[in-house]
Amino acid sequence: MLSINASATITLPLAITPAQEQRSPITESLNATEHSLSADEQHISAIINLLAPQQSITALSVWDIEDNRSVYQHNDQMLMNPASIQKLLTALVSAKQLGADFRYQTQLLTSAPAINNAQILDADVYLKFSGDPKLSHSELTNLVSSLKAKGIKHISGNVYLIGHNNKYLQAPGWVWDDLGICYAAPLSSFIIDKNCVYARLSANGYNQKATLKVMGNKPIFVENNAFFVNPSSKDNNCHLQLIRHDNNQFTLTGCHIGAKSLPLAIAISNPESYAVNVVKNIFEQQQLTIAGSFTITEDQLIDRKITLVAEHLSEPVAQLIDEMLLDSDNLIAEALLRTSAEHYFSHSVNFSQTTQAMVDILTDLGIDLTNANIADGSGLSRYNLLSAQQVLAVLKLMANTKQYQYLLSSLPIAGKSGTLKYKRYYNKAPLKNKVQAKTGSMLGVANLAGEFTASNGKRYLFVLIENGLSPTIKKHQKAPFSAIVLQNLMDIPLVTQPEAQQTNIQ
Known part of the structure; x- marks a missing residue:
């Protein structure tokens, strides 16, 4: 049995030290094989033979x-x-x-040849996503606000979100019950706040339906049926379960032991739908009205005669x-x-x-x-x-x-x-x-x-x-x-x- 000193260092009763080298059973083993193995190999081999878990x-x-x-x-x-x-x-x-110096580009463009100070933009607007894994809601807001800064209040055309249409958002072999958790957030051209939404579950008393608050009023819907139970309860098999549905809708069921509020990190299920709703909300917050619609499109389908309005660059790859x-x-x-x-x-x-x-x-x-x-x-x-x-x-x-x-x-x-x-x-x-x-x-x-x-x-x-x-x-x-x-x-x-x-x- 190994002896572990938890207070400072990890010690082995048979670990090689200069004082023990002449009498250690490991040293004897090393001497027996010194002609076939280097001293380093002997030392490590003895350690592995001693420590290897069964x-x-x-x-x-x-x-x-x-x-x-x-x-x-x-x-x-x-x-x-x-x-x-x-x-x-x-x-x-x-x-x-x-x-090391590569940067992701997220761009705001328009089909208008130029933007003057007119309040109405008689053209389409494009938001070109690039799969920037760190693009934030605030950075996206800054891009959209560049239209307002130019005096625009109304867009007579559509707003297109440009990105690749990826059907598969998770790699083969990802465990299905991890998919609702943010460390398994879906991969897409459309990434906003790491495709993760934070929420908090708070108790309203034991065995009563808890309160769930989604932070930042993000465009997801969670049907909450979860509750908290008393730690002294005989029900030791108490856990929460998040069920994923289409279009970023979820059901939270089960229970949590104790009364302390619980932070949750929920991975969205549909990045395209989420991006459309986020962008739509940003335009509303910026008081920019749209005559047309918000639509996902592929890069090759857009009008090539477009003008760059603003862009956001990510941190470099390094x-x-x-x-x-x-x-x-x-x-x-x-x-x-x-x-x-x-x-x-x-x-x-x-x-x-x-x-x-x-x-x-x-x-x-x-x-x-x-x-x-x-x-x-x-x-x-x-x-x-x-x-x-x-x-x-x-x-x-x-x-x-x-x-x-x-x-x-x-x-x-x-x-x-x-x-x-x-x-x-x-x-x-x-x-x-x-x-x-x-x-x-x-x-x-x-x-x-x-x-x-x-x-x-x-x-x-x-x-x-x-x-x-x-x-x-x-x-x-x-x-x-x-x-x-x-x-x-x-x-x-x-x-x-x-x-x-x-x-x-x-």
């Missing part, structure tokens, strides 16, 4: 950045579910295909990637991969073409994805399959290629930023500030991939994948498997290795 499957790859050599591999060719470390692939593809990796933002990941695929194929794409573009682009970069299965860009799909070796190849390319090194710098830092800021055992010594990596978690999956700095100051890339982790076992773990392993990797190398050929920075 109920789950693990894979580990470790790479010495300075000496450009493999240090250790364990099940590194086994295909496993990557969860959100899939975003490492998306980051590299986006950086390669779009470039910043979007930074947020995607730090916060593990699924919608940014899917939008970046979709846009990369559209630029790669030079036309609108579906999910199958999107993932094919990822494979093609990474193959061109020298990443071998043979036998891998790529279903999306975020890692949310249960259909994704990658090996630790393949993920390590992505990390190595980032580390060894100057134009992609900023991607590694964007990864969360243990105890300091992103998804590792408050993660258990990563927010304290010895892992705090020593590990910079992308997390990947979902039911049964606990992965980590990035780099760590050993106690001697050397930097190592690593990929640690764990699949088949029981929620019950995870709940009762005193420390994550990855944290225990990484703490014990801090002591490598045990001996000075011969210098290898240094990596050339491209």
